[in-house]
Amino acid sequence: MNEPDILDQVHDWRADGRGVALATVVVTWGSSPRPVGSQLAVDEAGGFVGSVSGGCIEGAVVREALDCIEDGKPRLLDFGITNEQAWDVGLACGGKVQVFVERVE
Amino acid sequence: MKHATLEALRGLRAAKTPIALATHLASGAQALVGYETAEGDLHLDAGALDAVRQALRDDRGRTIETGQGAVFVNVYNPPRRLVVVGAVHIAQPLVPMAAIAGYQVVVIDPRHGFATDARFPQVTLDTDWPDEAMERVKPDVRTAVVTLTHDPKLDDPALAVALRSPAFYIGALGSRKTHAARVARLKELGFGDNAIGRIDAPVGLDIGAVSPAEIAIAILGKITQTLHAGPAAA
Structure with missing residues (x-):
């Protein structure tokens, strides 16, 4: 019933030998569906648990996370979600979020 | 990392x-x-x-x-806690709803027929007298307390401990008339208007709730509202 625990999932993936990156919402402006501290864990195959938005930016964050797993460099990503773009993907969140992505060693 | x-x-x-x-x-x-x-x-x-x-x-x-x-x-931080006093029908939907919302739930009821594992699977049940059980729980700023027994012998001692604690939410089931009688009893115990004013009664958001599940929604809704509206202490 409860959502899978992100840190436990990261632990399990690492124990399984998989490359993993962790994305965390660090700043939000305006109406943003997920609060500061929300996390998304991504494994090297692109599987993920958790969320950093209502679904509008997860695809882009997963792509950056896969690059981060490759090169190990932390990243700070800015997403300004215009209402129009948001409408295109079916989510009228209209907020802005900043997401930190780091590789888990 | x-x-x-x-x-x-x-x-x-x-x-x-x-x-x-x-x-x-x-x-x-x-x-x-x-x-x-x-x-x-x-x-x-x-x-x-x-x-x-x-x-x-x-x-x-x-x-x-x-x-x-x-x-x-x-x-x-560790999970927020919800202390439910009274293993009654309303508690049955309230406990799993609160767990989904991220609360660690404790149910207190010394009446063994009510507080059974069959009625409340996967939750901490405490069958001690509410004041003793509450002293052990030690409600803090991240704890909500709700009394549901309708029985002053059980509700009042729990409320007394809750009112002396920094719990961010204290609710008590009962009609306005029931609550007026409760207020009189708590005053006799020495609680002032400010302390008694912390009690949310009639309990929960006014959404016309009738069934136990609906009342549980009203209670959890009010707890959520209090948590996010209050000073950023919770």
């Missing part, structure tokens, strides 16, 4: 230790900061440590500016 940091964080969380993870956004260097501790490859000065600990107290993550640049603070 270093593997050791991940494992330390999981261990502290399992031990229900309040802990903040501070991350230097430019480099990824990190420190695990508790109220008395700070460990990791990110070294923070006293001012920055104070700011990190304030985020921990506020139970809200944030980005802080330090001499070294921006540091993000993510807060890992």
Whole structure:
């Protein structure tokens, strides 16, 4: 019933030998569906648990996370979600979020 | 994130230790900061440590500016708690709903016929007298208390402990008439208007709830509203 625990999932993936990156919402402006501290864990195959938005930016964050797993460099990503773009993907969140992505060693 | 940091964080969380993870956004260097501790490859000065600990107290993550640049603070506090006094019908939907919303739930009811594992699977049941059980629970600023028994012998001692605690929400089931009688009894126990005014009664949001599940929604809704409307202490 409860959502899978992100840190436990990261632990399990690492124990399984998989490359993993962790994305965390660090700043939000305006109406943003997920609060500061929300996390998304991504494994090297692109599987993920958790969320950093209502679904509008997860695809882009997963792509950056896969690059981060490759090169190990932390990243700070800015997403300004215009209402129009948001409408295109079916989510009228209209907020802005900043997401930190780091590789888990 | 270093593997050791991940494992330390999981261990502290399992031990229900309040802990903040501070991350230097430019480099990824990190420190695990508790109220008395700070460990990791990110070294923070006293001012920055104070700011990190304030985020921990506020139970809200944030980005802080330090001499070294921006540091993000993510807060890992133990789950908020909900103490339900009265293993009654309303408690049956309220307990799983609160668990889904992230609360660690304790049900207190000394009446063994009510507080059974069959009626309340996977929840901590305490069949001691409510004042003793409540003293053990020690409600704090991240605890909500709701009394549901309708029986003053059970509700009042629990409310008395709750009112002496910093619990962020205290609710008591009962009609306006029932509550008026309760207020009179609590005054006899020496509680003033300010203390008694903390009690949410009639309990929950006024959404016309009728069934036990609907009343549980009203209660959890009010708890949620109180949590987010109040001072950032919860």
